[in-house]
Amino acid sequence: xxxxxxxxxxxxxxxxxxxxxxxKGRWDRSVCLGDVVGYGPDPNEVTARLRELGTQxxxxxxxxxxxxxxxxxxxxxxxKSAVEWTRxxxxxxxxxxxxxxxxxxxxxxxxxxxxxxxxxxDEYVFTPAQALDGLLDSTAEVTFFGHTHHQGGFSYxxxxxxxxxxxxxxxxxxxxxxxxxxxxxxxxxGSIGQPRDGDPRAAFAIADLxxxxxxxxRVPYNVSVVQERMRGARLPEPLAQRxxxxx
Numbered sequence: 001x002x003x004x005x006x007x008x009x010x011x012x013x014x015x016x017x018x019x020x021x022x023x024k025g026r027w028d029r030s031v032c033l034g035d036v037v038g039y040g041p042d043p044n045e046v047t048a049r050l051r052e053l054g055t056q057x058x059x060x061x062x063x064x065x066x067x068x069x070x071x072x073x074x075x076x077x078x079x080k081s082a083v084e085w086t087r088x089x090x091x092x093x094x095x096x097x098x099x100x101x102x103x104x105x106x107x108x109x110x111x112x113x114x115x116x117x118x119x120x121x122d123e124y125v126f127t128p129a130q131a132l133d134g135l136l137d138s139t140a141e142v143t144f145f146g147h148t149h150h151q152g153g154f155s156y157x158x159x160x161x162x163x164x165x166x167x168x169x170x171x172x173x174x175x176x177x178x179x180x181x182x183x184x185x186x187x188x189x190g191s192i193g194q195p196r197d198g199d200p201r202a203a204f205a206i207a208d209l210x211x212x213x214x215x216x217x218r219v220p221y222n223v224s225v226v227q228e229r230m231r232g233a234r235l236p237e238p239l240a241q242r243x244x245x246x247x
Contacts, residue, residue: 013040022173038060155185170199198246
């Protein structure tokens, strides 16, 4: 089974549609690691796509903030403004769907899904020290996490922790990682709607554990039309400016 792994869509339906077009017929089922909404101009459209696809989705911090499940005192003013705008735009049925999303970690077809750290869904995992507990404590050899918007991850075997700098180069659609049991993996597919690792292309992964391969994908999309919708909605300008930089 080939599992399409999405994360941090952040209300960017143009990026999501570009991804779905690029991998049509290449996957069997889909999962999402949270942050369906927030930042972008298309919260209803992105939520509708995931529901139409039957995507197994866990919650992210922005999903919780928009639906009132967590306070926004720790959000910066730009993120908080986007949360408030999103809350006002969401259709009631999508608000209800988002508010009922389960918390990770969640086991699914041989992998584990979590938004942030395994022990705390709201914590970021950037460094080996932050990754170690997740690598040791997960119930699966392959765990997918999001939240950082950085594609890549970590692996662990025999007390040796390795940082995986794996993502496709410019002009490449994907880069493949060979899974080597009993090595354990903590992998981030990157962000669909707002990458922050210097590559503005939408990022995601396809996991094929039957063949012991995870593909890390990047797909270009029309950033300018998303920026136009953001400005038309009067979302904070920094959110539009960061999209073409992937920062």
